[in-house]
Amino acid sequence: MTVYSETLVWSPPAELAAIAPYQLLLIDQDNGPRLVGRAAPGERLAIGDTVTLDAVVDGVNLFRKTT
């Protein structure tokens, strides 16, 4: 899986104020539909980075750079 696009969000909706800024991601899967998620805490990703699914928290996919 690779990062298709990303943005660091500084102006969050009220529910996500506690974790801002957070990085929102669009992820291309090798086989399957594109996914939406966020970078795992402490991660900063760029377009083209290869990622793995780190966790699913409250139904939200959190991704980490593949090492």
Added chain:
Amino acid sequence: MKEVAVVGVGKTRFGALADRDLRSLAVESVQNALADAALPAAAIQAFYLGNFAGPSFTGQSHLAPYVAAAAGLTGIPATRYEAACASSGAAFHAAWQAVAHGIYETVVVCGVEKMTSQPTARVAQILAMAGDVAGEGIPGATFPAIFAMIARRHMHQYGTTREQLAAVAVKNHAYGFTNPYAHLRKIITIEQALAGKPIAEPLTLYDCSLVSDGAAAVVLRAGAGGVPVLACAQTSDHVDLRGKADITRLPAVAAAAQAAYRMAKLTARDIDFAEVHDCFTIAEILAVEELGFCAKGEGGPWSQSAPIPINRSGGLKSKGHPVGATGVAQIADVALQIRGRADGWQVEKADIGLAQNLGGSGATSVVTILGKERMQ
């Protein structure tokens, strides 16, 4: 189909209008449009209201008859259209269809939004309802975030620069400075735009349109006279961003534009000026590409060279973006230009003008072309 023309235009000022409610704004625009058309309320056979989120912003539903009756319009169909930021574009399209197909002779289309009575975080939450709430809103896809991801991808694929995005904001603020109806009449520099507070990287505060109150209305009539509507086309696409193969494209805009050009027997090269949907600076760059003013990917440099006036009103960026009012306001502004009545902000060549109204990140698209004369 019958010929249809805009025979009356009415607008309110756009801004943070603390002493005005939704209905008073809408009524003012309707009454101004009727006065401009020199028609009594009794001549109006149907009322079309574009409004995105009046119930959420103000707590009032059943808005079309609520507005219409206060404007003196009763005993006729009065219906609200909701298509996110393209609500009044969609209302206009429905009204234009009804007149073009001979159902009515004379109708009013109004667009209105009252946004500034809610705190910013609530406004963001209401606007996010125009996206895929469960699939993308919950993880954090605010509208600035959606367009930020589009901007990042456009920069990645085509080499579009931060300076090119900022140049759109600088241009639209310079244009809006001369429009007395504009919300934020303030000249900004490229340095200010680049150094703006980050909202969703790479977008800063200066890349985002305004949260505004305001209304606009037009009277449409069958037959000659007024400003002829040469074409109006509406199309749709996925509401969610991940449903789109290439997020730098707005296929619905391209499809609506091609349909409108065919209907008007025109090409992109015939357009003298346009009001496009710059909800974010990147959206204006996408719009000029999809409308065919330049090749895909060249919207950044094309906007900097500005071969024709785009958003001479100031656009959503400076004129303001009372969401439900925007589509009709764009059409009203194009009609004013063609009539030579844009005092202080008149474009030089205004024979054929285009208005492009976008809902969400491209799920509703309306393209309307007005002309000084009907094409033969």
